[in-house]
Amino acid sequence: MTRQLRIWSILLALLLLAACGKTVPPVTETPDVPPMAEETVQEETQALPQSPDLTIFDGTYRANVPEEGDEGYVQIKAQNGLLLLEHFLCMEGSVYSFWAEEFRPLEDGFVSGEFTSVSGISQTFSVMTGGDGYDTMPQNRVITLTEDGVVLNYDDSDAAYYVADETFSYHSTLEQLQQILGESTGKADASLFGTWVCRNSRETVCISFREDGSVSLLQKKMRQPVQAYEGAFVFEPGGYVSIAAEKAGDGMYPHIMRLGWHVDPDDMLWLTFEDETQLVFLPTQEKVTETMAPTEALSWLGDLYDLSGEYTDQYENEYTYLYRLPYFLGSDPEVLEVNRQIEEAFVPIIEEECSAMEQSEFLSYTEVDWESNVHDGILYLHIYAKTWDWEEHRAYYYDVAQGEFLTAQEVLDRLLIDQNYFLEAVREYAQAAFEETFAELPEEDREAFGYYDMLEWTASEEAVNLQLPIYVDMFGSVVVHAKIGSMAGSGIIWVILRPFDGAVG
Numbered sequence: 001m002t003r004q005l006r007i008w009s010i011l012l013a014l015l016l017l018a019a020c021g022k023t024v025p026p027v028t029e030t031p032d033v034p035p036m037a038e039e040t041v042q043e044e045t046q047a048l049p050q051s052p053d054l055t056i057f058d059g060t061y062r063a064n065v066p067e068e069g070d071e072g073y074v075q076i077k078a079q080n081g082l083l084l085l086e087h088f089l090c091m092e093g094s095v096y097s098f099w100a101e102e103f104r105p106l107e108d109g110f111v112s113g114e115f116t117s118v119s120g121i122s123q124t125f126s127v128m129t130g131g132d133g134y135d136t137m138p139q140n141r142v143i144t145l146t147e148d149g150v151v152l153n154y155d156d157s158d159a160a161y162y163v164a165d166e167t168f169s170y171h172s173t174l175e176q177l178q179q180i181l182g183e184s185t186g187k188a189d190a191s192l193f194g195t196w197v198c199r200n201s202r203e204t205v206c207i208s209f210r211e212d213g214s215v216s217l218l219q220k221k222m223r224q225p226v227q228a229y230e231g232a233f234v235f236e237p238g239g240y241v242s243i244a245a246e247k248a249g250d251g252m253y254p255h256i257m258r259l260g261w262h263v264d265p266d267d268m269l270w271l272t273f274e275d276e277t278q279l280v281f282l283p284t285q286e287k288v289t290e291t292m293a294p295t296e297a298l299s300w301l302g303d304l305y306d307l308s309g310e311y312t313d314q315y316e317n318e319y320t321y322l323y324r325l326p327y328f329l330g331s332d333p334e335v336l337e338v339n340r341q342i343e344e345a346f347v348p349i350i351e352e353e354c355s356a357m358e359q360s361e362f363l364s365y366t367e368v369d370w371e372s373n374v375h376d377g378i379l380y381l382h383i384y385a386k387t388w389d390w391e392e393h394r395a396y397y398y399d400v401a402q403g404e405f406l407t408a409q410e411v412l413d414r415l416l417i418d419q420n421y422f423l424e425a426v427r428e429y430a431q432a433a434f435e436e437t438f439a440e441l442p443e444e445d446r447e448a449f450g451y452y453d454m455l456e457w458t459a460s461e462e463a464v465n466l467q468l469p470i471y472v473d474m475f476g477s478v479v480v481h482a483k484i485g486s487m488a489g490s491g492i493i494w495v496i497l498r499p500f501d502g503a504v505g
Contacts, residue, residue, distance in 0.1 A: 052110040054078035054118070060169070061149050061162035073168045076143075076150070077228075080206060080218055081105075081289040083143065084228055085122075085152075086248050088170050095170050099126035100249030102226050103141055104294050117144035123298050125225035126249045134225055137330045138298045138400070171246050172254065174214050177232040180244040180254055186235035191263045196281035197288050205279060206288045207271070209233060215243055220290050223299035223372075229255065295374035300398060301326040301381065304343070305350055305368070314360040321357075323350045323368045326381065328398070334405055338396060342383065345394055349385050364388070375472040377401050378414060382471045382481070389489035393481045395469030408466040415478060417500065419466070425499040426480050427464045433495045434458045434484040441487075454485025 055078045063072035071090040076083055085101040101124045109119035122141040123134045144151040153159035195208040203221040217229040231245025236258070243257040260272035269281040290297075305325040312318050325346050327339045349365050356363055370383040379400050385392040397406040406414075412422055434455055441451060457463055469481040480497045 054083055057083060057145060059164055060166050062165035064161040064163050074162055079228055084248055098251050099124050115144050115146055117142055121294050133302045134299050137300055172252055174232055177244045178213055181232055181234045181242055184234040186237040188235050195284050196269045197284045198279045198281045204290045222296050300329060300379050302329050311357055313362045317362055319363050319366050321366045324370060325368055326370050346385060373472060373474055380471050382469055391494045393469045393494060395471060408470055411470055423464055426482055427459050429497045429499040430458050430464060430482045430484050449487040454487055457485045
C-alpha cells in the first residue's frame, strides 16, 4: 500500500477505530479449560540455593597445549554466585584477541572428590565481537580444578588443559588507574566505604568502595552480560566520586565515570549515574549472590536494530519512533534460516522508515519491537510492527535444551492444548472481540459497511489457524495474537486473546 493510499484509509478508519481499544468481556460459554501450563523453570537451570565456594577456581592459567605460534590464557574470578572467565590470545608476547565468559553453576553441579569440578551454563561476550550483548548461544560447560591448573570443556568440544601461571596480566594496576584520576580534590568521607547492593526485578548492582582507593562494580541486567569493573576512585567536591575502571571483556580500556552520591539518615547509599539514572543501595556485610535464574540471566537473542527517538517531518507532523529487531545467536543452518525470515519480514520496514526520515517525509510504521519469554524450556519470541492502520506479527518457538525450533502444533502439545480445542476457542473469542469492537455500529449501517461479511471472515480458516502467533507471558498465560475483520482501513484489526484463562485484553 502506498503512503498516499494509507492517508485515505486512515481517514476512513477513524470513523470506526475509536472503539478498537475496548476490552472484550469473557465469553460466557466456553469448552472445558484444558490443563494450563504452569510457570516453571527447568530443574536443571534453577539458581543455586546456596552457592558453593567458587573462589577456589580463582587464578590465572595458561593453555598447556597452545596453538602454533599462539599462547592462550584465562583469568577466572568468582563474582556473586557465578564465575567470570576472561580469555586472551597472544602472539609473540602481544595480546591480539580477548573475550569474556559468564559461567552459571547448576544446582547440583558442584562435585568434590579427587578433583573438584563444577558444571553449568556459560555464554561468551566481548566488545570486539558482540558489542554490549552476548555473541554465542548458551552452552553447557564443565570446569575442573586439578593439582596444577584447570580443565575447561564444552559438551561439543574437546577438553582444554590449562596450568596455573600468575605471570600474565592484561589489566592495569590500581596505581596506574589512580594516576589517570590524579589526587582527590574533595574531602574524603568514610561513610562511603563498604559494600553496597541494589536489587530489583530486572537487575542487580553491587559496588564496593575501599579505603585503599580501589572500587569494584558489578551490574547484571536481565538477558544481558554481566558488567564487571575493577578500578580506582577519588573524591570530588560537591558530593561526587570519579572512577577509572576496566571492564571484563573489554581489555585494558579505562572507563571513566563521575557519580553523585550521598548516604541518607537510614544508611542507604544514593548513586546518581551520568545518564541521570539514580539507584538506591543497601549496605551489606554478606557475600552478595546474584539470584537471576539462567533463563532470565542468559540470552538466546541479539539486537539487529535498536533505534529510537523523536522526529518531525517537513509537514510538521511529530513522531516518536522505536525500531528494535532481534536475531537468534548461533550459526546453525536452522538458526540462520530463521534469522533470514526475520530480516526478510522486518528489515525493509525499518530501512524504509529510516530513509523517509532522511528525506523528511512522513512515517508509516512508527514501531517495530519484540518481546520474549522462556517458559517450560521453550523460548517464545514475538516480533511486531505497527503503523496507523496495519500491524505485522510473527512468532518463533525455540527449545533451549534441544537447540531446535518448534512448530505451533508442537508448542500446543507441550502446553497440553488440543489443536481442535485451540482453534475452536480462538474462533469463539475472536468473534466476541469483533462483536464488542463494533457494538456501537447502528444496525441499519451494518449491511452497508459489510459487518456480517467481516464477522464471517473473522471465524474463517483464513483468519483462525495455526499461523497465528502464540506467546506464553511471564505469568504463564497463553496469549494468542489474532485477527478480526474491519470495515475500514486495512480490513483487519489485530487483537490480543487469552482464551484459556477467561481473560481477553
